[in-house]
Amino acid sequence: MKINILTLLCAIGFVHLLNAQTKVESIDLKGTTYTVTKNFPNEIIGLYNYEGIGAPIVKLDGNGFGLFQPHMVDPIKIEFWIDCDANGTIRKQEGVNGRYQYTLLIKYLDGNNGNYPIGDFDLMGVVVLPDLGYVSIYGERLKQL
Numbered sequence: 001m002k003i004n005i006l007t008l009l010c011a012i013g014f015v016h017l018l019n020a021q022t023k024v025e026s027i028d029l030k031g032t033t034y035t036v037t038k039n040f041p042n043e044i045i046g047l048y049n050y051e052g053i054g055a056p057i058v059k060l061d062g063n064g065f066g067l068f069q070p071h072m073v074d075p076i077k078i079e080f081w082i083d084c085d086a087n088g089t090i091r092k093q094e095g096v097n098g099r100y101q102y103t104l105l106i107k108y109l110d111g112n113n114g115n116y117p118i119g120d121f122d123l124m125g126v127v128v129l130p131d132l133g134y135v136s137i138y139g140e141r142l143k144q145l
Helices: 002-020
Strands: 025-029 032-037 046-050 054-060 065-068 076-083 100-108 121-129 134-137 141-144
Touching: 025 121, 046 134, 054 141
Parallel strands: none
Antiparallel strands: 025 032, 032 076, 046 054, 046 141, 054 065, 065 076, 076 100, 100 121, 121 134, 134 141
């Protein structure tokens, strides 16, 4: 009986360990291969408003999907990943005053207006500014920390 319980506990632990591993993908963007994951830091998830007020917006959901709205254009559905190393450790560029930046790789899912073709990939920087209390995309789309 003790052996059965121990075997069951080991099996449960093994399954939990497999689920805890970060899935890493490789995506080619204009000849450069990026290793990326959808294991996002919580501080970047949410709605970013232009100058903290309204449209145009960027919306990042925890499932790796969201919206990107260029100026004077309807929002475009996107899928996104965050840049990481081969082991799934997210790359973070350190700055001054405790600031840091992540790089997202985004894929346009609709809005084929010529500038953002469906299926194309692009990079998007997300700057965390803890000293100012917000997160910024493109220096103008803001979200409170």
